[in-house]
Amino acid sequence: MLLSELVDQEKSGFEFDDNVWYRIRKEMCGGKMFLEAPAYKSGDLAALATSSQVIDVLKHSMHERIQNGLTEFSNYCIGSGIGPDKPVLTTFDADLVSYWNDFEKEAEQITSQFEPSSPWFKGFRSTLIQEIDECLSYWGEMMSGKEDYLIKVIPVYERWRNISSNVRYDSPVAAMLTSLFSNGICRSKDLRQWDLLKASLTFKRHHQRAWFVWQMAGRQLQFIKACTVRGAGENDLLIPIPVVSSTYRILRPDARRIERVIADQDRDFEDGS
Structure with missing residues (x-):
């Protein structure tokens, strides 16, 4: 008491x-x-x-x-990984790499169907991988310094964020695959298809460097995961809607109010019976 x-x-x-x-x-x-x-x-x-x-x-x-x-x-x-019921502890998440893997599979199918001799996608993928890897190297250089963390991380983030598609439209394959790159979710500049693809490939290549990956692409990876989990049911159209923190506080369930509503419902049920 x-x-x-x-x-x-x-x-x-x-x-x-x-x-x-x-x-x-x-x-x-x-x-x-x-x-x-x-x-x-x-x-x-x-x-x-x-x-x-x-x-x-x-x-x-x-x-x-x-x-x-x-x-x-x-x-x-x-004891991790010993026996069928003990999965190996890992930083890998298949849901987060599925966004890039699905795009890569579609790119290969379109290339095979419309322009089998086109080297466009292989060059596109190679260039993107190189820029992501260079960004990781830059991260290592910056993090070795003694400056304040924000001073070190912001230039790395800006470099990762500024990695662009740099697409050459001299191929029908390029035109088809990149037509939706600039489309965003809820007008968010950080959730365009290009940003989600870049985040998914960053995670696929460097998920073991978790601090780097989540500092660079955390927002996009959270959205990909939410989409995957939310779309796993019967209605795949139920995608998550990003909200700012001030709005989240308003939308967050009020536990006490929920308890009161349930109590009132139980009381009404007892009175009715």
């Missing part, structure tokens, strides 16, 4: 001051005005197990759970 009051004291108007603490010690602690210091203040973890102080009990319980969780995770990592 006391803990719940302390947690909600600002909302309930309750204030736990020195006078209240004095009265609690006098009325509930057998007149002991000076209590022993809790075991956690001494840093002795072994003493937590025998202490009856409420914070010691909570810290002991939390410590046990944390240690058990770390042990389970460590054992999982050590």
Whole structure:
């Protein structure tokens, strides 16, 4: 009861001051005005197990759970990949590379059907890979410096963001494959088809360099993943809609209001029966 009051004291108007603490010690602690210091203040973890102080009990319980969780995770990592029910821990995600893979498959089919001798797509892919790899090298150079992180990362991000298609339209294959490159989602300049393809290929080549990949292409990769998961049901047209943070706060479900609605529904059901 006391803990719940302390947690909600600002909302309930309750204030736990020195006078209240004095009265609690006098009325509930057998007149002991000076209590022993809790075991956690001494840093002795072994003493937590025998202490009856409420914070010691909570810290002991939390410590046990944390240690058990770390042990389970460590054992999982050590045994990862052994047996059919233990997948290997990996940074790879098939959903995130599917966007590029689907485009590549379509490009090969169109090339084979309309212009089998065209080297356009191979040159396009080679150039894009080279620019992404150079961006990764630039990342390594910048991150080795001692400047503030933002000073180091912004030039790398701008370089990755400015990687353009540079398409030569002297091939019917190029015209067909690149006709939708500039199309965006919800008028977002960062979610054009070109940006999503670039992000997917960046992830495919360098997913093990997770910090680089997610700092450069995190927004696009999140969108690709959301589309893949959202479109896995019966209605593939249900794509996620990006919203700004201020709008998200408005749209975020209110847990307390939901609880009240459910309670009201249950009460109405009981009254009706």
